[in-house]
Amino acid sequence: MNDSEHFGRSLRGRLDDEFGDFELTLGSREQLRRRMDQPRRSRWVVIAVVVPAAAATVIGLIALAVPTFSNKDTTRAPASIPSSTVATPLPTKPTEKVGRPKVNVPDRIGGTETPDIVNTPVPTDSVPLRRR
Amino acid sequence: MDTFRPIGSRPSYGEERPVLPTLPTDADRAVEQLYDLYQRQMVRVAVVLVRDTATAEDVVQDAFIAVHRAWDRIHDKDATLAYLHRSVINAARSHLRRRSVVVRLAIFRQEEHLSAEDTVMKDQLPGPLATAIAALPRREREAVLLRYYLDLPEKETAEALGLGLGSVKAYSSRGLAKLRIAMGTANGREGKE
Numbered sequence: 001m002n003d004s005e006h007f008g009r010s011l012r013g014r015l016d017d018e019f020g021d022f023e024l025t026l027g028s029r030e031q032l033r034r035r036m037d038q039p040r041r042s043r044w045v046v047i048a049v050v051v052p053a054a055a056a057t058v059i060g061l062i063a064l065a066v067p068t069f070s071n072k073d074t075t076r077a078p079a080s081i082p083s084s085t086v087a088t089p090l091p092t093k094p095t096e097k098v099g100r101p102k103v104n105v106p107d108r109i110g111g112t113e114t115p116d117i118v119n120t121p122v123p124t125d126s127v128p129l130r131r132r
Numbered sequence: 133m134d135t136f137r138p139i140g141s142r143p144s145y146g147e148e149r150p151v152l153p154t155l156p157t158d159a160d161r162a163v164e165q166l167y168d169l170y171q172r173q174m175v176r177v178a179v180v181l182v183r184d185t186a187t188a189e190d191v192v193q194d195a196f197i198a199v200h201r202a203w204d205r206i207h208d209k210d211a212t213l214a215y216l217h218r219s220v221i222n223a224a225r226s227h228l229r230r231r232s233v234v235v236r237l238a239i240f241r242q243e244e245h246l247s248a249e250d251t252v253m254k255d256q257l258p259g260p261l262a263t264a265i266a267a268l269p270r271r272e273r274e275a276v277l278l279r280y281y282l283d284l285p286e287k288e289t290a291e292a293l294g295l296g297l298g299s300v301k302a303y304s305s306r307g308l309a310k311l312r313i314a315m316g317t318a319n320g321r322e323g324k325e
Contacts, residue, residue: 008280008308011261015281018259019176025189032167032193036160036200 155212159203166216167196174220177277180265181224182231184256191227195219217284217292221274228270264314265307271295272307279304 155162171192178188198219199212206212257263265273271293278289279300290300 004305004308004312007312008276008304011276011280011311012283014261015176015180015259015265018262019179022176022179022185022258024172024175025186028171028189028193029164029167032196033160033164035193035197036163 155209159200162203162209162212163196163200166199166212170213170216171196173282174216177281178220178224179256179258180262180277180281181221181273182227183266187227188224191223192220194223198223214288214291217278217282217288218294221278221292225270261311261315264311267314268307268310271299271303272310275300275303276307276311280308 153165155165174192174195175185175188178191179185182188182191195216196219199206199216202215206215257266265276268276274293275289275295278284278292279286284292286297286300289295289304290297293300295303
């Protein structure tokens, strides 16, 4: 045991000497007994905290479950035009067919050659075309 | 190497420390028995922790009530004393925390005087050693009290304080070094006078 530990061991006796005339409050044991006899508050804590929280959870679950099980999906847009509406023809002319660019495919494809695409202009009408 | 010893066979905890008997299974009787055996020691520790006798008694009683409430959950009844130590430390800590909030609020409000309870507290320590221990930082104070006053092994001290073994060693040796200086200074002053 080194000097420091010896000092540590001596602390107990010295502190007990300081507490020599130390008096405890009379009746503290009776007070302890009374406190032990008191009903525990934990039941009230359960009633006051847990029950409302559980009730709120149940109500929330029911509110979420009702639309799920009632097959009414209100969030999705209608897939097609409703049958009651009559389709009217559009006032614009239908788009005309535009010639596709010609593709020059060589008769014989070599090892390194690739086919060339040549855009040949095709005359069109002066009517402007609408883009969709 | 652990210095852990079973509670019942420990020769220390002060010469007056009684050996923990086989506790009755009934919570009320067991806690009363514990109270008779350990109340005095616990109050002494609590006085140094909270610096006030009346508060220390309240803290210790709260700790015994905590043991009583947790009685069914304490499966290993040999660990009851460790639970009691932890309860005393925790009750003292929460009391100090509450008091520091009160003091801080009083300063914030620029009140000229604190409550009577706060002002009287400084005079509640019984002697120079208790005053020197109370002046240590909180962890050092707790470690010194449990390790050297209650003479708990390092492992039990660590469990009661919620610290690692290394921390307990460091805090207790640091606290002890400060105490030696403080007590040496106090002794020197007494010698001069």
